[in-house]
Amino acid sequence: MSLERKIPIEERLNTNAWDVDQRPHIRIIDPDQCRKCDKKPCLYLCPARCYTPGPDGTVLFSHEGCLECGTCRIVCPENNIEWNYPKSGFGVQYRFG
Amino acid sequence: MGLKFDVTVVGAGPAGLTAAQQLASKGFKVLVIERGKKPGSKNVFGGRIYAHVLDKLYPEYVKEAPVERWVRRERITMMTEDSWTTLDFETTKVEHRSFTAYLTNFVEWLDKKAESAGAVVVSEVPVDKLIIKDGKVVGVRAGNDEIYSDVTIIAEGINRLVLERSGLAPKLSPELVALGVKEVIKLSREEINERFNLDDDEGMAWVLAGYPTHYLPGGAFIYTNKEAITLGIVLYLSYGYQLDIPINELIEEFRLHPMIKRIVKGGQLLEYSAHLTPVAGVNASPPSLYGDGYLVTGDAAGFLLHLGIIIRGVDFAMESGRLAAEAVVKAHDSGKYDKESLSIYGKLLEESFVLRELKTFRNAHKVLIEPRLYSDYVRMINTMLKRYFEVDGTPRKLGSTLLETKGNLTLLDLAKDAIRVVMNL
Numbered sequence: 001m002s003l004e005r006k007i008p009i010e011e012r013l014n015t016n017a018w019d020v021d022q023r024p025h026i027r028i029i030d031p032d033q034c035r036k037c038d039k040k041p042c043l044y045l046c047p048a049r050c051y052t053p054g055p056d057g058t059v060l061f062s063h064e065g066c067l068e069c070g071t072c073r074i075v076c077p078e079n080n081i082e083w084n085y086p087k088s089g090f091g092v093q094y095r096f097g
Numbered sequence: 098m099g100l101k102f103d104v105t106v107v108g109a110g111p112a113g114l115t116a117a118q119q120l121a122s123k124g125f126k127v128l129v130i131e132r133g134k135k136p137g138s139k140n141v142f143g144g145r146i147y148a149h150v151l152d153k154l155y156p157e158y159v160k161e162a163p164v165e166r167w168v169r170r171e172r173i174t175m176m177t178e179d180s181w182t183t184l185d186f187e188t189t190k191v192e193h194r195s196f197t198a199y200l201t202n203f204v205e206w207l208d209k210k211a212e213s214a215g216a217v218v219v220s221e222v223p224v225d226k227l228i229i230k231d232g233k234v235v236g237v238r239a240g241n242d243e244i245y246s247d248v249t250i251i252a253e254g255i256n257r258l259v260l261e262r263s264g265l266a267p268k269l270s271p272e273l274v275a276l277g278v279k280e281v282i283k284l285s286r287e288e289i290n291e292r293f294n295l296d297d298d299e300g301m302a303w304v305l306a307g308y309p310t311h312y313l314p315g316g317a318f319i320y321t322n323k324e325a326i327t328l329g330i331v332l333y334l335s336y337g338y339q340l341d342i343p344i345n346e347l348i349e350e351f352r353l354h355p356m357i358k359r360i361v362k363g364g365q366l367l368e369y370s371a372h373l374t375p376v377a378g379v380n381a382s383p384p385s386l387y388g389d390g391y392l393v394t395g396d397a398a399g400f401l402l403h404l405g406i407i408i409r410g411v412d413f414a415m416e417s418g419r420l421a422a423e424a425v426v427k428a429h430d431s432g433k434y435d436k437e438s439l440s441i442y443g444k445l446l447e448e449s450f451v452l453r454e455l456k457t458f459r460n461a462h463k464v465l466i467e468p469r470l471y472s473d474y475v476r477m478i479n480t481m482l483k484r485y486f487e488v489d490g491t492p493r494k495l496g497s498t499l500l501e502t503k504g505n506l507t508l509l510d511l512a513k514d515a516i517r518v519v520m521n522l
Contacts, residue, residue: 003282003352003358003361003362003363003364003365003366004353004358004362005353006346006349006350006353007349007366009345012280012345012366012369013369015366015367015368015369016368016369016370019134039338041337041338043343044340044342044343044344045276045334045337045340045343045344046344046345047276047278047344047345047348047371048345048371049343049345067369067370067371067372068139069276069371069372069373070255070256070269070373071276071334071337071371071373073256073269074268074269074270074271074274074334074373075271075334075337075338079268083258084223084258085132085223085256085258086132086223087223087240088221088222089132089133089134089135089138089220089221091139092139092370093133093134093138094137094138094139094140094141094201094368094370095138095199095201095367095368096199096201096281096325096327096367096368096370097137097138097139097140097141097142097199097200097201097368097370097372
């Protein structure tokens, strides 16, 4: 993988070791709140791009690449994110933390 | 688990494992509960550990600890799109003051220390909340399990969910934290030695400000390990809303800066990680660092000293863990683990470097959050030097070049900011 270009986030996440739980550990509580939110900081401050724009101003969330940093929980202006750590050791397995 | 322990520690990181080792070695029955698959698998940091705490705790560390390289060079760079100005410190003396490491490996090593002292470390169990009876913390709840103990040491890290859910800390706010995003890039030992002008065991620690965060408060770091470098950016989250591109691309732009690109050339990405870091010191501490049946240590307590150029987390975490253990021993001798007996923890912290340093630098955060430091000043110094070195027959003195290039900054700004920096950092 050449470092001479922007490496797409999916490719970067693929270099990590994972043991992903089927059950998501994070949940958007009320999609309507996202629709009303104009800043949507989750879209650009999540370092794993787990949050992507959905239809009608909603936000889609996917937990698979979550790096468990906790940023989304803190920057969500609506407090609209239910945030937990993955259960039973699941999630990202850092080797070079 | 129907077991009863003397002490339960929430989180097997630098703070929790130090507390556990200290207490287990004094005969306490200690249980450490860790959410990761093994200790270290959820830990991320920038890349350097200050060794002074290890001299006291584990003098054998020089031979044993997973040290990558001993830091001999320090660099501070103010960077724009097309130029940079660097302060480069180097010493020929090999002083074992700080070393680069992978926190994952280092925590695994601390885990071995704690376990060989007799602590029980259980992994893959996230603690949900504390069990509080009549205002006293009597244990922890994890899923359907309840574990009871005389005292609980909370070392859960920056995302202090357990404290928040138990009503012992308010929700973290963006002003108190920064987001670090890091890439570990494999290079050969020879490439690193050559590109950073180092010998085999010598390392470099490098902080950069300005362009890496698109001139917002925060910065970038590069640490040399044996056969990899760690490169990352840190952004104060209170300024996150002003970011003009997604943070996951910000780090790519930094790595692709013409002057960084040549340093990582031919490298291979090994890992991409992210973690929050406390930036407000004691201002980020929970309302109380101890109470009936519990003590708070490490990042969960806000114990990280952030001075922009110097960032120290692991030594503060370990020292707070050691002092928590000492407080528990003293409380045990008094026969009670109530708030009054455990208040000795506060006293020990005040006497140690943990609170002495954090309180000395109580206002560092307010200075470092000033956006001018990362934008106007970075641009000014680079423009000024560029102009100064651009010899074209026009007579230029340093002073007049400065006046010419200071942009929007007034002389009053310069004076005020200089005083604030000198007084508080």
